[in-house]
Amino acid sequence: xxxxxxxxxxxxxxxxxxxxxxxxxxxxxxxxxxxxxxxxxxxxxxxxxxxxxxxxxxxxxxxxxxxxxxxxxxxxxxxxxxxxxxxxxxxxxxxxxxxxxxxx
Numbered sequence: 001x002x003x004x005x006x007x008x009x010x011x012x013x014x015x016x017x018x019x020x021x022x023x024x025x026x027x028x029x030x031x032x033x034x035x036x037x038x039x040x041x042x043x044x045x046x047x048x049x050x051x052x053x054x055x056x057x058x059x060x061x062x063x064x065x066x067x068x069x070x071x072x073x074x075x076x077x078x079x080x081x082x083x084x085x086x087x088x089x090x091x092x093x094x095x096x097x098x099x100x101x102x103x104x
Contacts (some may be wrong), residue, residue, distance in 0.1 A: 046074035
């Protein structure tokens with residue numbers, strides 16, 4: 001049952017991210033990041049040559065619960081997001097490095 005509810009939660013998060021990327025999201029919070037701020041980080045975590053994170057992205061990431069984000073690391077590629085780039089954002093923003101995500 002736990003595995004099924006975990007999949008449902010991941011699918012819910014995926015929907016939130018898709019709405020945020022489309023620009024139609026109202027401020028919902030995922031892992032302490034308002035979804036309307038997530039889009040500002042997309043250029044820094046997507047593509048072969050991501051750009052440096054913007055000040056707006058860094059401000060959003062400064063409040064992120066990185067342990068919470070670790071839970072979604074495996075689904076990030078489904079959205080064109082490089083998990084290593086995503087987890088490197090805090091350091092690129094001059095913030096304290098996040099704890100390593102446990103292998104799952």
